[in-house]
Amino acid sequence: MKPHDEAGNAVVEFIWLGILLMVPLVYILIAVFDVQRGAFGVSAAARAAGRAYTLADSVGEAERRAREAARVALADQGLDEPFSLHIECAPEPCLSPVRSPRCGSARRSRCR
Numbered sequence: 001m002k003p004h005d006e007a008g009n010a011v012v013e014f015i016w017l018g019i020l021l022m023v024p025l026v027y028i029l030i031a032v033f034d035v036q037r038g039a040f041g042v043s044a045a046a047r048a049a050g051r052a053y054t055l056a057d058s059v060g061e062a063e064r065r066a067r068e069a070a071r072v073a074l075a076d077q078g079l080d081e082p083f084s085l086h087i088e089c090a091p092e093p094c095l096s097p098v099r100s101p102r103c104g105s106a107r108r109s110r111c112r
Contacts (some may be wrong), residue, residue, distance in 0.1 A: 002086070005066075013018075037079075038079060039075050041073065041076070041079045042074075044077070045071075045074045046070070048069040049073075052069035053065065053066040053087060053094070070083065070085050071105075
């Protein structure tokens, strides 16, 4: 019986195995990076909203500026979906020099 020639089969098997292992790995990495992008976007939005709020002259303008700053920060990370912004100050009033607002989005991120 003549031995079967297996020249080149190792390359084919290596490529096939590489594809089988790389595709799930790529999906996992994409999912991890997407979660990280969301976390960074919410954190940046809360920080920007807090800064914009404290620099305003009136409460109405402060809320408008904070909402716009949060929207821009989320858009920078590709998060254009609707969001909610919650701003609270303890004790009142929010815009006094010794108070700092706490800002949070629907994803429970806070800024100080």
